[in-house]
Amino acid sequence: MDSSADHQDGSGDSDLGVAIIGMAGRFPGAASVGAFWDDLVAGRDVLTRFHGGPTLREGGRRYVDAGYILDDIAGFDAGFFAMTPREAAMTDPQHRLFLECAWEALEHAGYVDETRGTIGVYASANFNTYLYNVCRAPLYEDIARHLEVVIGNDKDYLATRVSYKLNLTGPSVSVQTACSSSLVGVASAAQALLNEQCDLAVVGGVGLRAKQDVGYWTDPEEGLLSGDGRCRPFDAEASGFVEGNGVAVVVLKRLSEAIADRDTIHASIRGFAINNDGSGKVGYTAPSVAGQQKVIGEALALAGVDPGTVAYVEAHGTGTRLGDPIEVEALGRYYGRAAGARCVLGSVKSNIGHLDAAAGVAGLIKAALCLKHRYLPATLHYKRANPAARLEELGFSVLSRGESFPAPPRGPRRAAVSSLGIGGTNAHVVLEEPPPAERARSGAPAPELLVISARSQAALEAACQRLAEHLARTPGLRLADVAYTLQVGRRTFEHRRFVVAHDVADAARALTDSMRFVEGEGLSVEAPAAGSADARATAKERLGRAWLAGAPVDFRAEWAGRADVGRVPLPTYPFERQRHWIDAPTSEHAPARGAAAERRPVAEWLYAPSWRRSPPIGESPTERRRWLVFADPSRLAAALIEALEQRSNEVVVVSPGAAFARVGANRFQIDPSSRADHDRLLEEVSASGAAPWSVLHLWSLTEDHAGPQTFEEQQRLGFFGLLLLAQAIAARGAGGAVHVVVLTDQLFSVLGDEPIMADKATLLSACCVLPQEIPSLRCRVVDVTRRGTGLVEHLLRELGAGGDNGVHIDRESAVAAPFDMRRKSASAAPYVAYRNLHRWVAAFEPIRLSPSAARPRLRERGVYLVVGGLGAVGVALSEHLARAARARLILTSRAGLIPRDAWDAWIRSHDPEDRMSRRIAAVQRLERLGAEVLVIPADVADEERMAGVVAEAYRRFGALHGVIHAAGTVGPEIFRDARETGPEHARPHFRAKVQGTRVLDRVLSRELDFVLLCSSLSTILGGIGFAAYAAANHFMDAFAVERSRKGDTPWIAVDWDAWQSSAASPTSTAIRPGEGGEALDAILSLRAAGQVVVSTVDLAARWEQIQRRSTSVATGGAESPQRLADPAPPRPARRAAGRPALGVSYAPPRNDLERCLVSIWQDALGVEPIGIHDAFRDLGGESLAAMPLVARIAESFHVKLPIARFFAASTIARLAEAIIEVDPVEGRAMAIATAVQKVKRMSPDEITRALDAARNP
Structure with a gap:
């Protein structure tokens, strides 16, 4: 324990202190700081239990259906902050609530007039969960291209938006250090004030989840989230924290100036410090004793106070088994006591949960209020000290009941606040109770002018009512302070009222006595009492009437020289809040209604691709069009070009070549892999007339005499070529919808006997995803098998069909309804095939399993290879194999595992969330389920290495019965804007899913029960940023169909819906691990091969929503x-x-x-x-x-x-x-x-x- 010799003992120099002069917030169960303090004093836990249903359990995990919520997060006074309702609705509610609280905090301080100083803003926010609502809502297409979506939703713009809306001209900084963000902001702002970079600072944080009324999954082994919804800091039964929602904001000012200006000071900041743990701890997310001790010492050194004078510490106090003992040990170095003395520890998280980015300032406000009111509230749920924390040994106590804040033997009361962020950024602040107010002696009570204004008559009435109630509750207020604050500390609005009163009680009566107001056009005045002869009252009334009439009044001059008045906290502006909210979609990929929002039983998740005969399209188009035709020297291309030109269409032909060149009239050559060539092509074509609005792309046709093409060449002409074309179209900003028809062959299996080239399947992603990201683009794929005059005529009709990617849902059966990808008007569809001159459109048939369906193709103690077996999906499926068949498992991953004899030491010395720790834990779970597990490091695209894996399976276990390919690229690399996607971004996906699949085909030479490829539902529904990811999965789908025709081993591509993470809500539409195993059984029981689609909700409804959204954008010109x-x-x-x-x-x-x-x-x-x-x-x-x-x-x-x-x-x-x-x-x-x-x-x-x-x- 450090002695006090290293620190001074005294209240310090006010020139080095920072005053807290304003506070505001919205907390669970409390809409204001005052209500928040009332809850703390009363010892209320404001946890909300949501649905009251039975506790859900899954393995060792438990679902807690509770949380700490804010009321009316959808409400906002858009007009007050000069926002349109549309702008407000698409703005993160975190921004909106912080903006309101910033205003309220400045009003609480008395500084929302056009102050002469500069005001800084230091703001922090949580991850934006509302953005999902905005981006998935149908109105998103109207705003997707506008910067306002980014500005209204990104944390980077929170601080500067407050500065703009409130006209604050000091430093404006967004501070993001996870849980410690807002207290780091306090330290940063305090330093800026002492450096005179600003005169005031608005500091705070907001933590809000858009979907508040859902609980969370907790795992006792993790010890992070509470197992029963109660946060028990420092208690022996502590099991973690509960996430809360809230906003906390303070206004800071240099202490010396706050004293000189006679501001209300709630507490003063004497010292502060920020640091980071660095790497000297067991894991990135773990806390560090040394790091915390250092930041505490630095804050105390700056404060220059004896740590023995700090009687209360508002700790980070998350109630976790790991975090609490570490924090107590760090605090003990400075704040620990000898026998008989004590320092009280507390944590507001026991009352309102963990507010994340707002947690630090929430704790600061609590500590400041403790000093101001000289009272220490209880820390809830504390019964018995955590023995690992050594509280008694270090001289700390935790209050189970509130008590008075004891006065020290000498000097002011002091407190401290700690806040610790995941990633290691620590902040510590030392506080002191406010100094006694020094005011000049005032003379006899005099009449005072109270001015109240608002933006509307209704708000004016509410403001007067609030002020009247406040004055009635606080008769000890000095009326001069009230008048001074209203005149110089509040902004003037259009609707106004004034009162001339002699004392606080007189003012309260006048404000509530509506019969004495003379009403005008939104303006009103308190009529003076009959017979009043007070000349001062008359002068005040005259000044009030001038202000009421809109005359410029210099209220500051009226108070010049008065040293007996100061700003006092008064009720803040009564915002006229209305609901501005975009409701969340109810399905994983698109907004859904009705049936689409409902999770189906697992037995109803499966769909099979099919094709449905479609009536032939009527007549060929007769209107003249401009066509941009990407053609190679094939007979079909030549016939189509000739036919289009004969019908008076203007046709521009583009051939693949080495570089851009004009090779004839309306004839060009470009390098298919050059974006510059595509840009120049569109520029040249546009220069000769209106930009073409129809594109025919034939570069993926394969002539009968053509030799085999490599996968890379297919992509250059197909998928990547279409990407570059779309990027060029998007860059030029087409004036209307651009229709692209991709003509190809050997792509679809319609009749079941056509040759399939899986390498071409990637281009389906371009036609599925690109129109979702580039709304002006419409795309269709037409697959053919027969060439000839009759086919050309059919294709000409197809080209005139429009192709708006609309959808037609056939509800033929209430139980099992297939849907096809076509319009109700019968012509256009995104995927069309011609077989023997018959037109077919793609469809998906629901597969309904009966209870008596055949048992899955799993063998008891079977041997199964799971590629990517240590990834999330691989582990989930492996757990099912272990549970259902006590399987012998070979799991591969690129990284592998450390030697088994080093596992225990690794787990003891590393964070549980460490990647290797999670992998070790997964294998241990599998073994506890009865599996025998062999982990081999291997890249699925490395043929030599995978051949060795297969050989090792036969050597070790004597057999191999099935393979699951679950490897793939994970993380943010999956998502990339199509406008920025190139070959380098697709390669990781292609390596795992394309090359890896082909490698498995070559190394699996013996017949197996099955090979299952983990594809994705993105091949059907697309998804923003999924162009490359979906392309790789399209290959898997096509390869499974192609490969299964050999008739030996069934190859199955499963287009999985999204899989649920451990933190997801049980109401999510994503696949839960246990359900994934059930679905796997159902798929294997089909005894089928090829492609199977898995959707947890109605697939037809999801498709319909996406296509309706895309269609509305494309036709919205x-x-x-x-x-x-x-x-x-x-x-x-x-x-x-x-x-x-x-x-x-x-x-x-x-x-x-x-x-x-x-x-x-x-x-x-x-x-x-x-x-x-x-x-x-x-x-x-x-x-x-x-x-x-x-x-x-x-x-x-x-x-x-x-x-x-x-x-x-x-x-x-x-x-x-x-x-x-x-x-x-x-x-x-x-x-x-x-x-x-x-x-x-x-x-x-x-x-x-x-x-x-x-x-x-």
Whole structure:
């Protein structure tokens, strides 16, 4: 234990201290700091039990259906912060709640007026779980290309957005160090204040999960999350913490200036320090005694105080078996006591859970309140000390009941706060109780002017009510302090009221006595009492009336020279919160409704690919089009080009070559692997006329006489070539939908006897994923087997079918309904095949298993090779093999395991979450289940090594009965924007799934019961960022079909749905490990080969949702009056916010152009109604919202409207005038608007007849 000799003893110099002058927060069960303190004093645990159902158990794990939640996280006063309802809805609620609390903290401090100093912002937030709602919602396609989505959801923009919205000009820093983030922010802000980089600092954190009402899985072996929903810091029964949701914000100021300015000081910061553990600990996530001791010592040294004077420590205190003893040992070096003395330890996590990024400031607020109120609340659930923590030995105590904060023998009360982040960043702060307020003696009570304002009349009434109630509760307040705070510490809004009163009770009565208010246009004044002759009251009333009328009043000058007044905490602004929320999708891959949202029994998860005959398409298209044809010298390509040109189409032909070249009229040659060549091609083609909107891609056709192509060559011409083409199209920003038809062969098995080339299957990913990432792109694949004149005619009809990737669901049976990939209008489908001139479309048939289905193909004590057996899916399937068959397992992974005799030492010295520790634990679980396990390090793409693995299986066990290929690239590498995906990003996927599959085929020379390839549902549903990943899985699907035709070993590609992580909710649609084993049994019981699809919810509904979303984007361009008549793509109905209080009266549109503009503005801003004189910025519009709005207006009316012109116009009325001025064809904009309004007034039948008449005059 360090002695106090290293530290001074005293309260220190105020020039080196930092004052806490404002606090705000939203905590579980408490909407304010005051309510939070009440809960602490009352000893309330505000845990919420959600559904009251039975506890779920799975193996040793347990599901705890409880958590610490915030009320009304969807609510937000968008208008107050100049946000449109649309912007608010797509903004992370963490940003929104922090913004509100930042304002409240500044108001609590009395500094939301336009202060003369600079104010810094240091903000921290958790990982954004709301972004999933935004990106998966149907309205996302409207906003996917806008920067506002990123700004509204990324942690990087939290601090700077607060600075912008509140006009704060000091340093603005986002601080992210995991659990210690916000206390690190406090230390950083304190240092900036002492360095005079700012005059005030807003500091805090927010931790919020968008889906609050779900519990969590806990594993007793991990000891991280509480097994029963109770956090028990320092207790012998502690089993971990519970995640909480909350916001905590403080306002800091240099102590000397806070004293001089007579601010209310809740506590002062005397010392602070930040450090990191480095690598001197057992694992990245583990805490370190040495690191914590060092940061405590540095904070005490800066404070210059004797650690023996610190009587309370608000510890990090997570209630974990590992963390608590380490933290107590570190604290004991400085704060430990000799016999008879004590230091109290506490942790707010026992009351509200672990707020993650907000935890540090939540603890700071608690400690500051303890000093201010001189009371130490109990730490809940504490009964018996954790023996490993040695609390009594070190002289620490934990309170099971609250008690007064004892006064020290000399000097002020002191406390300390610790916060520790995963990754090793530690923060420690030393606090001191606030110094006594020093005020000049005031004279006799005098009448004072109280001014209250708000943005609306309703908010004004609420503000007056709040203030009246506060004054009635706190009669000891000095009225002059209240008046001073309201006049110089609050911002003035449009709706105003003033009161002249002689004392606090008089002011409270006046504010609540509505009968004495004279009402005006949103303004009101407290009429002076009849017969009042007080000249000072009359002067105050005169000043109040001038302020009420909007005259500039310098309130600071009114208080100049007064040393007897200061800022005091008063009720904060009554936000008019409305619900701004995008509901979460209910399925793994897309928003779902009804049946799609429901998890099906495992027996209903399986689907088989099939093909359904489709009626032939009617006649060939007659309208003239521009075609960009990527063709090689094949007979079919030549015939199609000739046929297109004969029908008066303009055809540009592109051939593969070594470099870009123009080789003739409308004939080009490009390097298929060159992005620059694709860009130049589109530039050249666009220069000769309108950009082509139809593409025919034939580079994946295989001529009968052609020699074999390598996999790399197939990708260069197929998958990668399509990627580069799509990237070039996206970069040019096509004006409308670009339709791409990929013509190929040997891709689909329709009749069951066609040759299959699995190498080509990767191009299916381009057509599945690219339209999801590039909404202007539409893509179809047409597979053929027969060449000839008849086929050319069919293909010409196919090319005219449009191809919008729509979907048709055939509900033929309520139990087992197949679905096919085609439109209700019967022509276009994403995957089409022609066999003997018959048209087929892809479909998926549900497989329904009866209870009497054959038993799975697993042998008792069978020998099974699991490639990638130490990955998440490999371990889950291996556990099933062990449990169901006590199998003998050969598990391969690239890294392998350390020698078995080193396992125990490794586990003792490393974090349980260490990668090797998890692998060792997995093998140990398998062995406990009865399996015999052999782990061999091997890369599945290394043929020599895999041949050795197979040989070792036969040598060791004498047999090999089945193989599961579960290897693949995991982690963030899976996801990459298609616009940035190239061969180097696909290679890791191709190595594991393409090369690895082929290697297995070559080394597995003997007949087996099965070879199962773990593919992915992304081959059916796609997924943002999945282009390369899905391509590799498409190969697996096709290879399984191709390979199974040999008739020896059944090869099965399983398109698995997402697998659940250990932290996922039990309501998730992902596959749970136990269910995965059940599904494996069902698949093997089919005695089938080829491709099997696994979807935990209705596959047809998922497909329908994705295709509807893609279709709405592709057809959402404003090429016709009908687009203007309905400016937004189809989306769920969303309630528009009412027109905010503005300085102008509502004026309706006067002509058709103004009506169209009003419709566009209302849709873009989410406000209704909008008047023609309402200013864009007053409606909450900002530059980010303006850019897409201007683009829509320009596209709709065929005008060029500079963004500067838009902002100069500002209103609908002036914008309509500007459009008429820039209209290159006089009267055209108004004519378009008139046509739109006419269409709006027509019925659907009238529109149909009008279109028919236009097409057939």
